[in-house]
Amino acid sequence: MRMLVAGASGFVGGRLLAEAALEGVETAVLRRGAQGPSGDLHSWDPASGRIAPACLQNVDTVVNLCGAGIADRRWTRARRKLLRESRLLPTRTLVSALGQAGGTQGRVLVNASAIGFYGDRGEEWLGEGSAQGRGFLADLCAEWEAEALAARQAGVRVVLLRLGIVLGGGGGALARMATPFRLGLGGPLGDGQAWMSWISLEDLCRAILFAARCPGLEGPVNAVAPEPVRNAEFTRALAAAFGKGARLPMPAAFLRLIFGEMAREALLASARVRPALLEAQGFSHRHRALAPYLADLFRV
Numbered sequence: 550m551r552m553l554v555a556g557a558s559g560f561v562g563g564r565l566l567a568e569a570a571l572e573g574v575e576t577a578v579l580r581r582g583a584q585g586p587s588g589d590l591h592s593w594d595p596a597s598g599r600i601a602p603a604c605l606q607n608v609d610t611v612v613n614l615c616g617a618g619i620a621d622r623r624w625t626r627a628r629r630k631l632l633r634e635s636r637l638l639p640t641r642t643l644v645s646a647l648g649q650a651g652g653t654q655g656r657v658l659v660n661a662s663a664i665g666f667y668g669d670r671g672e673e674w675l676g677e678g679s680a681q682g683r684g685f686l687a688d689l690c691a692e693w694e695a696e697a698l699a700a701r702q703a704g705v706r707v708v709l710l711r712l713g714i715v716l717g718g719g720g721g722a723l724a725r726m727a728t729p730f731r732l733g734l735g736g737p738l739g740d741g742q743a744w745m746s747w748i749s750l751e752d753l754c755r756a757i758l759f760a761a762r763c764p765g766l767e768g769p770v771n772a773v774a775p776e777p778v779r780n781a782e783f784t785r786a787l788a789a790a791f792g793k794g795a796r797l798p799m800p801a802a803f804l805r806l807i808f809g810e811m812a813r814e815a816l817l818a819s820a821r822v823r824p825a826l827l828e829a830q831g832f833s834h835r836h837r838a839l840a841p842y843l844a845d846l847f848r849v
């Protein structure tokens with residue numbers, strides 16, 4: 550397998566390159582603003598659609614992880630525009646390059662999406678066939694997926710990987726949450742009843758490589774652990790991993806006041822998602838249960 554990764558400088562991309570190297574997969578990288586091409590590093594400018602055709606030479610797998618951070622800050626009008634454009638334009642640019650490259654039979658595009666597609670769904674179990682939810686995030690995921698699916702016209706197998714909350718060291722959601730919990734100042738979000746569908750960073754990278762190799766996977770694929778947890782259980786597990794209590798709940802009204810719609814859709818929404826298709830194709834998670842995973846991750 551030779552794999553081209555866009556968004557490789559991020560939290561998931563960095564680990565994916567390391568996992569790929571362990572599995573003997575050759576990689577090349579697309580980076581905005583890079584001086585290049587040099588070796589396996591190619592520059593591109595997804596905002597203007599510029600991409601070097603040579604970047605797809607001998608490539609059978611394209612992984613797209615591009616997108617500005619969803620839960621980093623309040624969704625102002627400018628932020629929403631950036632969240633959309635940083636996903637739709639890179640995807641469009643990659644799909645167009647795949648279409649022009651020719652000889653695309655046998656190629657696969659593994660495109661990141663998110664379980665935000667399902668919206669806020671309470672207690673309902675969600676599989677790949679569940680309907681789209683409501684809200685900005687759900688609409689954005691649907692648009693993002695539609696852009697990626699256009700690569701099918703060029704004979705490319707397209708996997709829309711709907712990522713849950715990715716938990717791993719060195720970045721992502723845990724890096725944002727760790728400090729208050731380390732200080733014993735953590736607590737549940739809202740009433741703590743919302744379902745959180747998570748996946749370990751290692752399992753996600755294994756799932757990306759698995760999806761690239763598995764012809765039976767096509768279209769939406771949930772990339773989550775088999776055992777989602779309620780926010781209250783997540784809070785207890787993270788606090789326990791640091792040997793601290795977590796008795797400072799963050800009221801939902803306060804979160805909505807500070808973060809607006811972002812809080813409602815990204816912090817407080819309940820999504821109880823199953824990795825139905827990954828499991829049906831024989832993918833085996835290394836991290837199924839949250840508490841032992843977090844305990845291992847933060848063990849000193």
Ligand SMILES: NC(=O)c1ccc[n+]([C@@H]2O[C@H](COP(=O)([O-])OP(=O)(O)OC[C@H]3O[C@@H](n4cnc5c(N)ncnc54)[C@H](OP(=O)(O)O)[C@@H]3O)[C@@H](O)[C@H]2O)c1
Pocket residue numbers: 555556557558559560561562579580581595614615616617618619634635636639661662663664712713714715716721722
């Ligand atoms: N981490 C999670 O919990 C999670 C959950 C659900 C979905 N996802 C999705 O999975 C993907 C990877 O997540 P991540 O945590 O690795 O994200 P990340 O650390 O924020 O990295 C995302 C990458 O996107 C590229 N990027 C950022 N702004 C961009 C822009 N304006 N235009 C084009 N590219 C831009 C950057 O690559 P360059 O600077 O190299 O171009 C960056 O390395 C994202 O699309 C994210 O929305 C993540």
